[in-house]
Amino acid sequence: MKKIAIFSSSEGSNAANLMHYFKNHPFIGVDLLVSDRFSSQSLVKAAAFGVPTFSFSVAKEGFPAHLPFLLKERGIDLVVLAGYFSLLPICMIEAFPQKIINIHPSLLPHFGGKGCYGSKLLDKILRSGHTSTGITIHFVDEEYDHGQIVFQKACEIDHADTVESLRERMKILEYQYYPKVVEAIFASAQQEKFVKDERI
Numbered sequence: 001m002k003k004i005a006i007f008s009s010s011e012g013s014n015a016a017n018l019m020h021y022f023k024n025h026p027f028i029g030v031d032l033l034v035s036d037r038f039s040s041q042s043l044v045k046a047a048a049f050g051v052p053t054f055s056f057s058v059a060k061e062g063f064p065a066h067l068p069f070l071l072k073e074r075g076i077d078l079v080v081l082a083g084y085f086s087l088l089p090i091c092m093i094e095a096f097p098q099k100i101i102n103i104h105p106s107l108l109p110h111f112g113g114k115g116c117y118g119s120k121l122l123d124k125i126l127r128s129g130h131t132s133t134g135i136t137i138h139f140v141d142e143e144y145d146h147g148q149i150v151f152q153k154a155c156e157i158d159h160a161d162t163v164e165s166l167r168e169r170m171k172i173l174e175y176q177y178y179p180k181v182v183e184a185i186f187a188s189a190q191q192e193k194f195v196k197d198e199r200i
């Protein structure tokens with residue numbers, strides 16, 4: 001069994017989708033949900049799925065230095081960020097090189113970087129005049145929204161789109177593709193094969 005740890009600071013709808021998808025999965029299981037905010041709904045969702053949680057306040061305590069060791073001890077194979085808003089420290093990147101992925105609701109490298117998330121990000125996309133947007137799944141390095149791209153899926157922006165309608169469309173794509181990309185990463189020995197591959 002391959003083990004994933006989900007990191008989430010947010011509402012946790014992607015985290016819940018992943019926990020649902022991998023419940024009773026033949027070769028992948030969600031072993032732990034980590035949150036850097038005690039108020040994150042992802043913790044509540046994990047409890048409902050019976051997934052163990054580890055939480056801390058990144059604002060008050062910073063990132064726990066022992067967390068990479070704890071993840072190693074549990075035998076985590078892949079760290080999956082799902083609405084995790086803090087920059088991961090170098091100790092995590094070094095402990096899990098090319099073994100941390102993130103999902104982002106834009107076509108990177110457009111609209112990425114510090115603070116590019118939530119309504120602010122979607123509003124920026126709508127105001128940009130771009131006629132298409134989409135989602136990106138990428139490996140995580142020491143910069144925000146920067147590592148090697150694994151998968152992208154584009155969609156049109158309608159002139160009638162609002163932040164809410166765009167959010168909804170991005171979520172549908174995220175729910176559809178994130179679990180499948182996690183599976184594909186485990187299924188492939190050559191992760192490079194999935195760069196910008198929309199066939200998944």
Ligand code: GRF
Nearest residue numbers: 010011012013014083103105
């Ligand atoms: C998602 O849009 C994800 O792409 C981004 O943060 C959002 C989290 O949403 N990284 P949710 O909490 O999973 O609903």
